[in-house]
Amino acid sequence: MHRSRTPLIAGNWKMHHGGLSGLELAMAVKASSSQVPLIDLLVAPPFTALAAIAHEMDGSRVLVAAQNMHAKTHGAFTGEVSAPMIAEAGATWVILGHSERRQLFGETSSGVSEKIHVATQAKLLPIVCVGETLAEREAGNTLGVVSSQIAAVIEAFRETPSAAAIAYEPVWAIGTGKNALATDVEEAHAHIRSLLEKASPTLAARTRILYGGSVKPDNALSLLEQPNVDGALIGGASLDIASFGAIAKAAQTLASANQV
Ligand code: PGA
Numbered sequence: 001m002h003r004s005r006t007p008l009i010a011g012n013w014k015m016h017h018g019g020l021s022g023l024e025l026a027m028a029v030k031a032s033s034s035q036v037p038l039i040d041l042l043v044a045p046p047f048t049a050l051a052a053i054a055h056e057m058d059g060s061r062v063l064v065a066a067q068n069m070h071a072k073t074h075g076a077f078t079g080e081v082s083a084p085m086i087a088e089a090g091a092t093w094v095i096l097g098h099s100e101r102r103q104l105f106g107e108t109s110s111g112v113s114e115k116i117h118v119a120t121q122a123k124l125l126p127i128v129c130v131g132e133t134l135a136e137r138e139a140g141n142t143l144g145v146v147s148s149q150i151a152a153v154i155e156a157f158r159e160t161p162s163a164a165a166i167a168y169e170p171v172w173a174i175g176t177g178k179n180a181l182a183t184d185v186e187e188a189h190a191h192i193r194s195l196l197e198k199a200s201p202t203l204a205a206r207t208r209i210l211y212g213g214s215v216k217p218d219n220a221l222s223l224l225e226q227p228n229v230d231g232a233l234i235g236g237a238s239l240d241i242a243s244f245g246a247i248a249k250a251a252q253t254l255a256s257a258n259q260v
Pocket of ligand 1: 176235
């Protein structure tokens with residue numbers, strides 16, 4: 001964590017808490033936000049709860065994101081939701097290119113690049129996800145995979161406002177309880193920072209690089225204290241206010257230590 005970037009602790013609820021329980025969880029996150037004044041908090045509920053939660057979080061310190069969007073702004077795309085609709089619902093962020101979208105729904109890096117562009121036009125800030133599979137890691141190709149995923153989106157990412165983020169999420173660590181070693185995480189994050197640096201030093205300095213993959217209260221501190229880790233994208237542990245709040249407090253502790 002670096003003092004020049006405000007840490008971002010983001011909860012990706014996936015296909016959970018789509019109704020009243022989501023509203024209750026978001027209210028609990030809002031209530032806890034006064035205890036973590038040095039960090040940004042974000043929740044990404046399912047579409048069904050997005051407008052209600054965005055309305056309740058309006059004026060608070062809790063940011064609201066969609067988990068995905070369609071690349072077209074409107075049209076005959078039954079079942080899809082566009083960037084302008086997400087903005088109209090009151091959300092200001094969108095997660096793009098999550099590995100579940102890539103693996104289960106056939107999303108490609110070039111499609112993610114197009115979505116970043118469309119999201120930016122709609123004034124949505126993206127969290128762009130990258131990361132290698134277990135086979136790619138075992139083949140020693142982690143940094144190569146991350147390089148090509150970043151290369152595919154870098155032009156679109158350059159257009160985004162300064163608060164935008166990239167999330168490094170090794171696919172094998174997501175929802176598995178398997179944790180990447182803090183040193184491996186830092187290696188990947190430093191690599192992403194160097195790729196951004198090549199595109200633009202300003203971009204590298206401002207972009208928050210989040211780690212995601214089985215982040216829990218007991219490992220949050222060791223991950224967040226890495227110099228190039230600027231926050232976390234949390235799935236399972238974000239579904240419960242006690243664990244999400246504990247991770248946020250770990251970030252707050254590090255951010256306040258950074259201030260002295
Ligand atoms: P996890 O999910 O924390 O449950 O591993 C992270 C993510 O998919 O963003």
